Amino acid sequence: MSAEEILQELRQWLERNGGFFHSQVRLKQGFESYWNQVDSGFSVVASENLPADSKIVSCPFALVITKDLALGSLSTLLHSTARDLANWSERQLISTYLSFHWIIGDDESSKNLLRHFPYVKSLPTLDKLRTPLHFTQAELELLKGSNLYGATLDRQREWQAEFEECRSAVSTVNREWADKFTWELYLTAATHLSSRAFPSTLVSRNLTLTSPGDPEPILLPGVDSLNHARAEPVSWVQSYLGSGPVPDAGSCISLVLHNPVTAGAELFNNYGPKPNAELILGYGFSLPNNPDDTIVLKLGGPQGGRWEVGREARGADPVWDSVLSAVQCDEGSEPSYEDHLDAADALAHMAQQLLDKLPEVSIFTPHGAREDVALMIRHYIEGQREILESLIQYAEAKEWHGEIPAVET
Template sequence: MSGHGEHNTEAFRQWLHERRGYIHPDVYLKPGMCLHFSFGLNVVAMSNIPADVQIVSCPFSLAITPEVARRALAVVFRVDRSSPTLAGWSERQLVCSYIVMHHILDGQSAPCELAHRPYINILPSTDKLRTSLHFTREELEFFRGTNLYGATFDRRKAWEEEWEMCRSRIAISNSYLAHRFTWEHYLTASTYLSSRAFPSTLLSDNPTLVSTPGSYPVLLPGVDSLNHARAQPVSWVVSNPQPSAPLSDSEPSISLALHTLTPAGAELLNNYGPKPNAELILGYGFTLPNNPDDTIVLKIGGVKYVNPTWEVGRDARGAGPVWDAVKDAVLAQNRHDVDEEERATYSAEDELWATEVLVEMAEDLLGRLPPNSSVAISDDEQSAIRPEVAQMLDHYIEGQRDILHSLMEFAKAKEQAIIERAREEGIEIVEELVT
């Protein structure tokens, strides 16, 4: 059903306009290309568009929210909104299932509550999606040894459990719909949500992209059309009508404005916030070369923390807590048979040992990382990985290697500082402990 033909994009613009949404008249939507692969829509300027002007807006009433989804699904399933059929569904399950019903009932006499067909028609079809959940098994194997590899299986398992729960509940009231409620449909809808949703905090008087424990994902037709550029200066503006406003302007809307001039022919770009390539691959299906926001997730066994994982970025950003955790682990191993007061004090020997542990940990992780595509993929395997996936592999692995090298440099700097401090205090350093 989804597609990017001129008919679909024009139908979407008209639908948005009729419902008091807005797209700047000097922008148009065209298929995006990456490595000769058409993956979605680009928002492009037909003429120079000045800075600080409204590019797109969406009235709150057009947002796809869990409540909108629940109301529509109750009609589709012919149950009450409080029915056990919909009991216990998460916000994600409601929104994803609402999208799926548009696919299942495409071309059929669907209830008017399935009100977002023109929007869903412009979203990329399943074969255009490139998150790691859409990699072939052979492609995913090239990422073995990385955080992303395990995270992909974890997410797939969680989403499959959601899908199976929804399908079993739907079957209670409608076996026809349950049979057509396929994993492919649910994965596609879930990917729309992971790549296009905003936190509901954006629909507040003080809009923010920062999620809170009580926020939930919402889709904003039109506003989600712009692709990502890191550090792109943008503003989100909520317009609340005055009490005296005419009926046609009687509801709030969310608008996006860019703070830089966009020349004719250039793409207009949004800012999704700082995201590492692992998150971009898992949730969006693209990467950034030399991404400054890249991180690696480290887990230190034997450390008694509630959640013994830490994220470290380039230039060893965030390595301080990792260093403290490694020291704690070394101290616990070395001094389990001494009193609490002595156990709380690090010696120079303990700290030097901790630097060795940190270097060895980084070296071990480096050894597990796959090589980049030019090394990993033989001539016989070229057909096993698509060019755009190979590019993501290269961008991602470059960041992981850079972070681990910076962590090793961090450990070596710590080692030198410990040695110098010990010498100043007249402490003799045992040579075997120095890396």
């Protein structure tokens, strides 16, 4: 099928099952997004002028991909009980469920268990994904010295261990399925989940800001079609219909855009304030001069901890307090002027060491790297460098503007 046919099938499938796209929007292959880094999917574009507060897309609860839906389907496919798969994570269950659409194919006999083929077919293929787990070795080497390099290696180890566990379970049931269940297939599905997941609280009848426990990742076909724009005013709206034997029959989750949109413009969702490290690792894109950029700082010892510091040293005060406490000579008393000097020197030294470790970035694309990947890395490293430089300035200000205690005469 052509890309246009796949997108049309997605739209028709959504509408047949009680969802919809606004009649005045169209699904277009490729990005219209302003960062224009890579064509890794499709975009949603206004065919006509749309007023403020337009409901753009709606996904029925019946099509939401949850851990429980994946668990039920996989238990039947693998002739297992839910207890056998109970130790699998949400990522393992949903990623394996998505993968099975390709392992078995669009087969009539499996449609009751694998109901999302029109959605799965619309998702970006492996060659179009750009998280660091899809970088070439030469591209990954460009991150050496940064926090993102270590985070990438940690994620790869974790996801590969998950995959091996899943594949082993599949292999005991059907060797042919296991042969088709490759690392590349699992990686693709897991990346779709990391880049498109919504919190399960969005489809909960008991939605509160203080819901106990961590929300689970879910997929909302159609609603996840819009690309990201920082600070775009949007709402995710629940609509509950029906209260018969199937209470959620007809219920849906919709995306509403609060700004008007002119004809021909792309429509955007808002993924929330995310630093480039998170955008690159989980989504495969970056933002230039991202105001939400942070760097993770870890301090050892009794006063240690883990903090995120942003641009202009935002969030540096707890780090300063920890460093000051660590260098303080007389515990239990007020820090002396010398303590402040020592803390300022220690904080500046720590920031300078991290700064020196960062890889150099160039306006030119390094040899062996794809242009869009090099651009992401440049956005990320520039943000890390600016944060550390601001932290050094913060430490210098603490040194020069500290209060000198009065001398008794």
